[in-house]
Amino acid sequence: MIDGTTTGSGGLRYTKPSSHSGLWILAPTVGALAGLIYGLASDIEPLVSALRGAFIGAPVLLYERGVLMRRWRDWSRRAATPVFGLATLATYVAMIVFGNAVAGTILHHGFGYMANAHVAMKMSETGFAYALGISALVTFVLRVRDLMGPRVFASLLVGRYHRAITEERIFLFLDVAGSTRFAEEHGDLAAQTWLGAIFNALALPVRRASGSIDDYIGDMAMVSWSMERGLRDAACLECVFDVLRIVEADAGRWTARFGEVPRFRAALHCGPVVTAEIGLERRKIAYFGDTLNTTSRLEGLAKELGAEIVVSGDLLDRLGDLPGHIRISEFGVRALRGRKESLRIAAVHVHKSAKIAP
Structure with missing residues (x-):
């Protein structure tokens, strides 16, 4: 997924290949x-x-x-x-x-x-x-x-989750920071238009990272991957950086249309979940388990820590060696509200010398 080459300035430049070749x-x-x-x-x-x-x-x-x-x-x-x-x-x-x-x-x-x-x-x-x-x-x-969603559509067609199954998945909770303030300043209708534009901007990065947008909950998008797809070339992390790059590259239009550029808080975690089809007249695929609750708690902790992107130690251990442009800042083992066991937490960011090619 990542083609890393050394640039003349000494920074690392990486490029995502086109997802449309096939x-x-x-x-x-x-x-x-x-x-x-x-x-x-x-x-x-x-x-x-x-x-x-x-x-x-x-x-x-x-x-x-x-x-x-x-x-x-x-x-x-x-x-x-x-x-x-x-x-x-x-x-x-x-x-x-x-x-x-x-x-x-x-x-x-x-x-x-x-x-x-x-x-x-x-x-x-x-x-x-x-x-x-x-x-x-x-x-x-x-x-x-x-x-x-491509994954939900295919799964419903073949009946994969007609009977509940246990599987391991990676989850990303991507929260739009400042949405409450935006709604108070501009009204609910304008806030919904703003969030709609933001969620539209997520589609391409998630598709390029082989992920699935499973739900929108208020001002948060829930994205998930199978372990294989999410771990490959750190796709789950690259997805977040891709979102940030696309928004930053279009900062002028965001400011002209809405008066500000969106900011995000992201939390990533992995683990076992129960996946099943639910509903009768309106069917959907839903997840159940502590992994989702933990990801939600991580997203709340990211706000307390002032971190843009936080990742659990469980996911970092599964990712192994990260691409050279990704840096880790450890927060150590932290207690999470509503969870008996503490969890190792870290912030991730792109090294300043790395340049993301469009």
Whole structure:
């Protein structure tokens, strides 16, 4: 995950690789398969249907995953529902027409199909309706997945937690500092808009760190990882630093829109939890156990200690050797309210000579 190289100034520069590399293969593959299905039903040659499907489906999927036209996509998703619907429909139509034109041009000039390029770029009404319908269906599934969270969506589909199980997970409680004061100064409506923008900013760092945003509780986001994913290259810690970097890099816009830049307190801990599906009409995956309570207590202790990011000794021991740009400041063993056993606690931060590349 981290590519550490020494910079000319002697600091450590590290870069996160793109989390979208696999999509450039997956998107055209899914599009080609959809095209082949239409071709089989309409008696169209496989090469023609697959190529058209790839060039039509890939842009739509890449757009929905935030790879193409991200600013336009983000704007439309923040707009009112009617505006969002019309903007998305217009975007799909443009992508379908353009993708079909590119595929037709390649089929004519590269493979000799159709009498001329103009004919090759034409699209039947049935083909257009099919492309638009499949795009809408895939988008609906992806939106449900985003609403529930990728991990929750997949787990509910396969019924992984239909029966409660015990597993070990890493938890991050990320609290927005000063939210109560902000609400008192600007009102509850403005505070909710502010928190909404902050939580939107968390999505990309959590996705890059292979985590899952499991819940929003007031002004706090609860993020979790499986032990394997969270420990790999200290992904759970890198996620917090990534959030801070993104917010700091956009400090001007935060100040212009809300009058201040968000600040955070973060607590990380790991341990066993009971995980289960709960609810009947509205199902969700919930966690039970002392690990969650301890993480909550750590977040409260971070405020008392004046620390931005605190980590339990249990998690530090599991992380082992940390990347060179991460520094540890030990607080020693501390008693936590509501917990019989004391816990070793430390603060973590990025070394001043380390530079995080966007």
